[in-house]
Amino acid sequence: MPKIILENVTKRFDKFVAVENLNMVIEDREFITLLGPSGCGKTTTLRMIAGLETPTEGKITIGDEVVFDSERGINLSPAKRDIGFLFQNYALWPHMTVYQNIAFGLENLKWPKDEIRKRVTEMLQMMKIEEFEKRYPSELSGGQQQRVAIARTLAPKPKVLFMDEPLSNLDAKLRLEMRTELKRLHVDTDSTFVYVTHDQLEAMTLATRVCLIKNGLLQQYAPPLEVYNKPANLFVADFVGNPTMNMLQGKAKKIDDTHAEVEFLGHKVKFESEVPFASFNEKVVVGIRPEFIQVDEGPYEGEIYATLPAGMETTVKLEVNKEIVTSMKFGAVDYQYGAKVKFDITGSGVILFDADTTDRFAMGKVTLIK
Amino acid sequence: MTEIKKQKFKNNLKAYFSKPANIITVLFLVLLIVAVVIPLFTLLIGSFKINGNQEALYTGIPDGSFTIAHWKELLTSKDFDYAQIKFWDPLFKSCLMSLLSCLVAVGFGGTVAWFITRSDLPFKKFISTVFVFPYIMPAWSMAMFWENFFKNTAINAGKGILQAVTGICVPESVVYGFFPCAMCLGLHYAPFAYILIGGILRNMDANLEEAATVLKASRLKILTRVTLPIVMPALISTVLLVFSSSISAFTVPFFLNKSSINSGNNFISISVQMRSLINSGFTKGQGYVIAIVLMIFSLAIITLNNWFTGKRKSFTTVTGKSGQVSLVKLGKARMVIAVILVVIVAFFAIMPMVSFAMESLLEVPGDLSTFTLKYWLSTEPFEGSNKGDTIGILRSGIMWAAMGRSLLLSLLVSLIAGTFGILIGYAVSHKRGSKAASLLSDIAFLPYLIPAMSFGAVYLALSYTKGFTWLDGSFFLLLLVGAFKFMPFASRTGTNAMLQLSGEIEEAAVITGTPWWKRMTRVLFPIQKSSFMSGYLLPFISCMREMSLFVLLAASYTTLVTTVLQEYSRTGLTQASNAINLLIIVFVLVIQYVVNKLTGASIDKGVGG
Ligand SMILES: Nc1ncnc2c1ncn2[C@@H]1O[C@H](COP(=O)(O)OP(=O)(O)O)[C@@H](O)[C@H]1O
Ligand SMILES: [Mg+2]
Numbered sequence: 006m007p008k009i010i011l012e013n014v015t016k017r018f019d020k021f022v023a024v025e026n027l028n029m030v031i032e033d034r035e036f037i038t039l040l041g042p043s044g045c046g047k048t049t050t051l052r053m054i055a056g057l058e059t060p061t062e063g064k065i066t067i068g069d070e071v072v073f074d075s076e077r078g079i080n081l082s083p084a085k086r087d088i089g090f091l092f093q094n095y096a097l098w099p100h101m102t103v104y105q106n107i108a109f110g111l112e113n114l115k116w117p118k119d120e121i122r123k124r125v126t127e128m129l130q131m132m133k134i135e136e137f138e139k140r141y142p143s144e145l146s147g148g149q150q151q152r153v154a155i156a157r158t159l160a161p162k163p164k165v166l167f168m169d170e171p172l173s174n175l176d177a178k179l180r181l182e183m184r185t186e187l188k189r190l191h192v193d194t195d196s197t198f199v200y201v202t203h204d205q206l207e208a209m210t211l212a213t214r215v216c217l218i219k220n221g222l223l224q225q226y227a228p229p230l231e232v233y234n235k236p237a238n239l240f241v242a243d244f245v246g247n248p249t250m251n252m253l254q255g256k257a258k259k260i261d262d263t264h265a266e267v268e269f270l271g272h273k274v275k276f277e278s279e280v281p282f283a284s285f286n287e288k289v290v291v292g293i294r295p296e297f298i299q300v301d302e303g304p305y306e307g308e309i310y311a312t313l314p315a316g317m318e319t320t321v322k323l324e325v326n327k328e329i330v331t332s333m334k335f336g337a338v339d340y341q342y343g344a345k346v347k348f349d350i351t352g353s354g355v356i357l358f359d360a361d362t363t364d365r366f367a368m369g370k371v372t373l374i375k
Numbered sequence: 376m377t378e379i380k381k382q383k384f385k386n387n388l389k390a391y392f393s394k395p396a397n398i399i400t401v402l403f404l405v406l407l408i409v410a411v412v413i414p415l416f417t418l419l420i421g422s423f424k425i426n427g428n429q430e431a432l433y434t435g436i437p438d439g440s441f442t443i444a445h446w447k448e449l450l451t452s453k454d455f456d457y458a459q460i461k462f463w464d465p466l467f468k469s470c471l472m473s474l475l476s477c478l479v480a481v482g483f484g485g486t487v488a489w490f491i492t493r494s495d496l497p498f499k500k501f502i503s504t505v506f507v508f509p510y511i512m513p514a515w516s517m518a519m520f521w522e523n524f525f526k527n528t529a530i531n532a533g534k535g536i537l538q539a540v541t542g543i544c545v546p547e548s549v550v551y552g553f554f555p556c557a558m559c560l561g562l563h564y565a566p567f568a569y570i571l572i573g574g575i576l577r578n579m580d581a582n583l584e585e586a587a588t589v590l591k592a593s594r595l596k597i598l599t600r601v602t603l604p605i606v607m608p609a610l611i612s613t614v615l616l617v618f619s620s621s622i623s624a625f626t627v628p629f630f631l632n633k634s635s636i637n638s639g640n641n642f643i644s645i646s647v648q649m650r651s652l653i654n655s656g657f658t659k660g661q662g663y664v665i666a667i668v669l670m671i672f673s674l675a676i677i678t679l680n681n682w683f684t685g686k687r688k689s690f691t692t693v694t695g696k697s698g699q700v701s702l703v704k705l706g707k708a709r710m711v712i713a714v715i716l717v718v719i720v721a722f723f724a725i726m727p728m729v730s731f732a733m734e735s736l737l738e739v740p741g742d743l744s745t746f747t748l749k750y751w752l753s754t755e756p757f758e759g760s761n762k763g764d765t766i767g768i769l770r771s772g773i774m775w776a777a778m779g780r781s782l783l784l785s786l787l788v789s790l791i792a793g794t795f796g797i798l799i800g801y802a803v804s805h806k807r808g809s810k811a812a813s814l815l816s817d818i819a820f821l822p823y824l825i826p827a828m829s830f831g832a833v834y835l836a837l838s839y840t841k842g843f844t845w846l847d848g849s850f851f852l853l854l855l856v857g858a859f860k861f862m863p864f865a866s867r868t869g870t871n872a873m874l875q876l877s878g879e880i881e882e883a884a885v886i887t888g889t890p891w892w893k894r895m896t897r898v899l900f901p902i903q904k905s906s907f908m909s910g911y912l913l914p915f916i917s918c919m920r921e922m923s924l925f926v927l928l929a930a931s932y933t934t935l936v937t938t939v940l941q942e943y944s945r946t947g948l949t950q951a952s953n954a955i956n957l958l959i960i961v962f963v964l965v966i967q968y969v970v971n972k973l974t975g976a977s978i979d980k981g982v983g984g
Contacts, residue, residue, distance in 0.1 A: 057585050084591040096582035100604040109600070110590030161590065 007068040007087070007164045007197055008033050009054060014063030016049050016221075023049045025221040027063070036191050036198040038208040041218035042244070047201040048169055050218070054199065055090050055167050056083035067165065089163030089196075093170045095154040097142040103129075103153050104138045110161045128156040148179045159190070165197045172207070184211060205245050209233065217241050234354060239363040242292050242356070248320055248331050250356075251293045257357065259285050267291060267357070267371065271326035272305065274350075276357065278369035288360035293350060295320065298332035303349025304373045309340040323348065395891045396805035399798050400815055407818045410859050414833040415670070415825075421836045422446065422663035429656035445660035461648060462665070469645040472557045472628075473621035479561025480617045481610065484568025490716065491569075492576040495702040497713045507978060508724035510566035511967060512960050513920035513937065515626035517559040519956060520727035522631065523734050525550045532633075534742065536730055552642040556628050562723055563627070564617045570978075571616075575609040576602075615676045623669050623826025625650060625923035630944070645669065646828050646923075653832055653927065663836065666829035673824035677817075728960060735954035750950035768954045774939050778958075781936040784850070785918040788857035793911030795858070796865025797873075800910075801895070803866075804873035816870060823863035827923040830860050835927050850933050853925060860924055861914035868913070872906035873899070908976030916963050916978065 009031040016024040024046040031037050039047040052058035054065060056072065059080060065073040067088075072081040083090075097106055107128055111121045129135045132152040142150055151171065158166060168187075172180045188211060191198050202208050208215050209229040217224040217232065217240075225237035236242035242250045255269030262281040267274050269291050300321050307323030307330060314320075314337045321340065323330045332348060340346065350371055357367040391397050424441050425431050431438040452458045490496045491503050509517055526535035529544035530551075537543055548554055583605065587597045603610075628644035645665060653662030705712060738745035749755075753767035768774045799819050806812035822830060834856050838847040846852045880902065881894055889898070900907055922937040929938045936959060944952040971977050 055589065057588070083585070083588045084593075088589060090586065090589040092582040092586060094580065094582065096580055096586040098583060098586075098601060098605070100607075109587065109592070113591040113593075113596065157586075157590075 008066075009165065009197070009199075010064075010066040011054070012064040012066075014050075014053060014060050014065060016046070016053060016058065017061045022221050024053070024060075024218075027221075027223055029216060029223065029226060031197060031199060034195060034197055036188075036200065036211060036213045037216060038200045038202055038212040038214075039216050039218060040202060040205060040208040040244070041224075043203055045218045046221040047203070047218060051167050051169055051199060051201050055088055056081060056086050057090070087164050089158040089161070089166040091154055091158045091166065091168040091171045093173060095142075095150050095174075097150055097153055097157070099142055102139050102141055103134065103145070106142070106153060107157045107160050110157065114161055124160055125156075128160050131159075132156045147174055147176075148183075151175060151179075151183065155190075159194065162194070163196060165199065166194075168198065168200045170201055170203070173202075173204075180207075187211065206247065209245065215245075217244065235365065235368060236292070236356070237365055239290060239292075239358050242358070242365075246294065248295050248333070251291075251295065251298070251330050252358075253291045253293070253328060253330070254360070255289045255291045257285070257287055257289045263369075265357075265367070266374070270305070270328060270330070273374045274371040275374055276355070276367070276369055276371050278367045279353070282357075283366040284359065284364075285366065286359040286361060290358040290360050290363075292356035292358055292365075293330075294354060295331045295333040297350060297352045297354055298323075298330060298348055299351050300332050300334055300346050300348045303347050305348050305350065306345060307348060309342055309344045309346060311342070312338070312340050314339060394805075396802045399802040400806060400811050403795070403799055403802065404811070404815055404818070407815070407821075407859075410855070411818060411821055411825075414837050417836050417840060418663050418666055418829070418833045422660055422667055424660070426659040426663075426836075426839070427656060430659060433657040445658075445664050449661045449664050461652075461661075462645075465643050465645040465648045466668070468553060468642060469622050469628075472553055472560070472642075472644065473618045475557035476561035476564065476621045477614045477617045479558060480564040480568045481572075481613055483561070484565035484570075484613075485572045485610070487565075487716065487720070488569045488573035488576055490712065492573055493703055494705050496705060496709065496716070498717055502716055502720050505724045506569060506720045507566040508964070509563050509727075510570075511916060511920075511963055511978065512563075512727065513626070513922065513956065514560075514563050514624060515630045515922065516727050516731075516956060516960060517563045517723070518555070518627045518630040519953065520730050521555050521559050522550060522633075523730040523953070524726070525555070533739070536733070539742075551631050551633050555631050556642060556644065557621075559627050559631070560617075560621045560624055564620060567620075568613045568617065571609050571613045572606060575606050579605055612680055615680045619673045619676045619824055619826075622646075622672060623828060625826075625828045625926070646826065649828055649832070650927070653835070663832065666826070666832045669826045669829050670824075673826065677820070677824050728957060731953040731957040731960070735950050735957060737950070750948075750954050768943075768951050768958070773934065774936070774955065777934045777936045777939045780850070780933065781919060784853055784857060784935065785915045787854055788861060788918045789911045789915035791854070791858040792862045792865045792914040793907070795862055796867075796869035796910045797895075797900070797907055798869070799862075799866040800869025800871070800873040801899070803870045804876075807874070816866065819866040820863045822860045825860075827860065827921065828927070830856060831924050831927040838928075848928070848933060852928055853933060853935070856924060856928060857914075857918050857921070860921075861917050864913040864917070865910040868906055868910035872903040872910075875906075876902060905975030905977075908970065908974040909978065912967065912970050912976045913978055916967060919963050919966075920959060 009029075011027050011029040014024060014027045015022070027050065039050055041047055049058060053060045053073070054067075060073060060075065062075045063073070064071065064075070067086055070081070071077070071079050072086050073079060098109070101109065104125055107125045108121050111124060116124070126135075129138060132155060134149060134152050134156065137145060137149060137153070142153065145153065151174070154171070171187075172183050175183060184207065187198075187200075200208075200211060209232075212229055214227060215229050215232050216226045217237075219240050225232055225241045227235075227237075232241060232245055236245060236250075239252065242252065253269045255267050257268075257276070258266045259282070260266060263278045265276045265278075265282075265285075267276045267289065300323070305325065307325040310322040310324040310329055312319055312321050316337060317335070319334045319336065319338050321332045321334055321338075323332060323346065330348075353368070353370040355369060355371050356365050358365050392401075422445055423443065425434060425436050425438050425444075428438055434442070434444050436442050436444060448457065449462050450458055487502065487506055491499050496502075522532075522535070524536045525545050526532035527538040527544035527550070528534055530547040532550065535550075537545065579602075584597055584601055587601045592600065623646050624644070625646040628642065628647050629650075632642060632644075632647060646669070649662050649665040649669070652658040652665065735750050736746055736748065737743065738747050738749070749767060751767050751769050754770045755767070796819075799815060803812045803816045825833070834846070834852060837843050838852060846855075876899060881899060885894070920937065922941060925935055926938060926941065929935055934942075936955065940952050940955040940959070943949075943955065967978065
């Protein structure tokens with residue numbers, strides 16, 4: 006079934022490299038999100054897989070079929086790739102009614118008239134837009150247009166569905182609703198979804214695997230929780246998670262393959278990993294997720310810099326040794342500015358990044374020495 | 376009670392006029408009604424009364440009295456087939472000619488537009504730059520070029536380029552009359568079609584086509600079911616505007632109307648007919664009748680246009696947000712098509728100028744051994760002219776005076792039209808959707824649809840009216856006519872540019888207490904500078920090369936360079952008229968180039984918006 010394989014795919018616009026040497030396997034029925042800041046090459050990647058853009062180099066396979074190969078000169082048109090594409094600004098045809106928009110693709114497949122009627126009606130019901138059947142796109146709201154676009158894309162039952170920031174034009178509430186619906190659709194339609202977004206929360210909540218891209222280069226390709234817990238490098242660590250991970254400059258001294266002494270925040274701690282270090286550098290950045298910093302008790306001390314209660318949880322910012330440390334606390338609490346509080350670093354999720362290469366080389370727990 | 380009501384009314388009025396947009400709307404509505412609508416009425420009345428003694432003599436009805444004689448005679452008289460020959464035939468043939476020219480313009484311009492915006496054709500820059508030359512040139516240039524190129528000794532017209540190079544003599548019907556008129560107008564308006572259609576194609580979201588590709592539609596189906604329907608409003612607009620411009624075009628049929636009556640190629644267009652009727656003192660009223668008929672055509676056309684473009688299938692979603700356009704790969708045909716297009720485009724853009732230069736330098740057309748600079752530099756007096764011109768145009772004081780006057784006129788016209796355009800654009804964009812705004816933008820566009828000759832005729836009629844006779848033949852009259860005739864482009868450009876600015880941009884300045892004129896000059900104008908400058912550029916160019924509009928109005932002491940050209944041409948000194956034409960073209964091209972480089976303004980911005 007449609008497993009998508011990208012091998013050494015590169016896209017250059019003149020000299021500018023938009024996507025560089027991308028290798029990726031998308032398994033059947035996965036829900037993949039391409040995540041990265043604006044301009045990093047997500048849209049380009051998606052359009053290359055869909056066949057709307059021609060890669061400069063590389064090979065793309067969908068299912069058993071090679072749809073693009075620069076060496077063999079293969080380049081299948083999008084129409085032959087059995088895909089659906091949901092455009093960011095919907096691209097509904099303004100001169101066709103909602104019904105005509107949805108039916109168009111089925112006509113191209115030479116479906117019989119009554120089957121088209123049936124399928125379109127089914128789609129209209131599924132997306133809850135039956136009453137707009139005879140309207141033109143300009144007579145619909147953003148959310149309704151969005152639903153029509155989804156219906157149009159899904160009607161021919163594509164095996165793979167590509168979506169380019171489909172929710173970015175909707176308001177926050179509608180966006181949440183549509184997210185839930187997309188996740189349901191994925192289960193209901195049995196298709197592979199490839200979804201582009203620059204919103205890390207959207208990427209994390211929707212996907213079975215997240216593909217992080219920076220300046221055209223793949224950074225990490227893993228399930229959301231892995232990306233969150235074991236970011237491959239500082240960029241990923243910084244991009245994923247809100248509030249962002251604490252990243253503190255430090256100095257490390259290797260004791261053995263799984264132990265090290267680390268100096269940071271004016272303290273010296275023992276670092277203990279479960280698996281041997283992947284590599285080692287004395288210059289490190291210590292990455293700690295805010296939820297691993299527990300305030301009120303513990304061997305460390307800091308001064309309250311700011312508290313940001315959000316109802317369910319509170320972000321507490323501490324000043325420690327002239328650095329700002331972010332911590333999360335469940336429930337709404339408030340502290341006085343400047344108050345001294347104790348805190349602890351818990352769990353076995355503290356990460357050591359190589360300060361020179363920015364790559365993660367160790368993960369483990371820390372205990373205070375002094 | 377009534378006192379309170381009065382006070383309330385007063386307050387409302389005060390509130391209404393405290394907004395600059397409202398002041399401008401009211402001001403311009405009044406101004407345009409006075410300047411455009413009232414003269415139209417004058418014309419209408421002129422067609423229903425006896426205008427002057429000669430007409431009284433001719434019709435046997437006292438001067439000034441109300442009559443339907445003009446309408447009746449021109450439309451129905453069977454004496455010597457008068458109505459048939461003077462009205463119905465020219466009208467019918469002019470319609471045919473306009474249809475043919477639409478076909479040429481849309482076919483040629485549309486094809487080039489598609490290649491430029493949607494394919495990976497090479498040399499796009501060259502093609503798109505040079506392709507608009509024929510539109511920048513005076514309308515009759517193409518006609519003069521056509522004549523220069525195809526004329527031959529077999530029809531007693533001197534040796535043209537084609538004959539000189541290949542020895543081929545084409546029949547007279549190819550050189551003069553109906554066919555070349557349609558072709559020349561079509562070629563002249565092809566860039567116009569290119570700009571309008573290309574603008575839509577460029578703004579059209581490529582995703583719309585890609586969405587169809589993904590849904591497995593074939594190339595042909597995408598073109599017929601998606602691209603064409605979306606481009607259709609622009610296509611229809613183009614057809615209608617080209618049709619209305621062609622049917623009222625005067626100069627082209629005038630220049631190409633040289634065949635002998637007996638040859639059967641004699642083609643009098645409806646506008647040429649109008650001119651000859653108006654110019655004769657006996658039939659002014661009948662000329663006004665034609666002017667009104669042409670205007671009814673135009674009004675029908677704008678109504679049709681609004682009807683076509685204003686339907687439910689709003690095309691506001693044609694936004695052009697997606698940056699990525701996948702261009703159609705032409706494959707092996709790429710180079711072939713490019714070379715063909717470059718050759719054709721260069722031929723119609725550059726050859727005319729070459730031919731004008733050649734013609735102006737040869738005593739006997741087509742004979743290189745008769746090379747002479749006489750028609751540029753000689754100080755010999757020119758016998759045919761009753762105004763004391765010299766044969767060498769560069770030495771002719773009258774030519775230079777006319778050139779200076781044309782320049783001054785164009786400059787003033789562009790200043791007035793451009794500024795009015797910006798103001799109208801401001802008012803219309805601020806009151807978007809209101810009745811007053813749409814009325815204002817409609818009336819401001821009206822002069823475009825009034826054929827230049829009729830527009831001239833309107834003011835001519837006005838200048839003969841009691842109380843306005845001081846206008847007759849004055850420079851001010853030319854200025855008035857020019858400013859209003861060329862305002863439509865400026866107001867379109869101004870409106871489009873203003874609509875692109877979000878309201879917040881101005882509001883941000885309002886909050887800081889910036890006065891209105893400062894918001895205009897310091898905030899709004901700089902942001903859309905190149906668009907607004909286009910609103911100045913287009914009236915300038917149009918005015919500089921305009922003839923039909925002024926031909927009825929310019930008196931001997933207000934001659935313009937185009938009327939001087941016409942004088943040389945009428946008296947048979949084709950070398951000199953070619954020379955002047957070349958001078959005008961080079962002049963306009965240089966100005967348009969300089970302004971474009973300095974401000975980024977361009978004529979496609981002006982027309983396409
Ligand atoms: N047609 C093009 N020509 C030149 N550069 C392009 C083109 N399309 C995209 N780019 C560049 O490639 C980079 C990646 O673009 P894109 O894939 O659209 O980014 P995003 O991740 O925001 O979707 C951007 O820097 C963009 O400027
Ligand atoms: Mg994008």
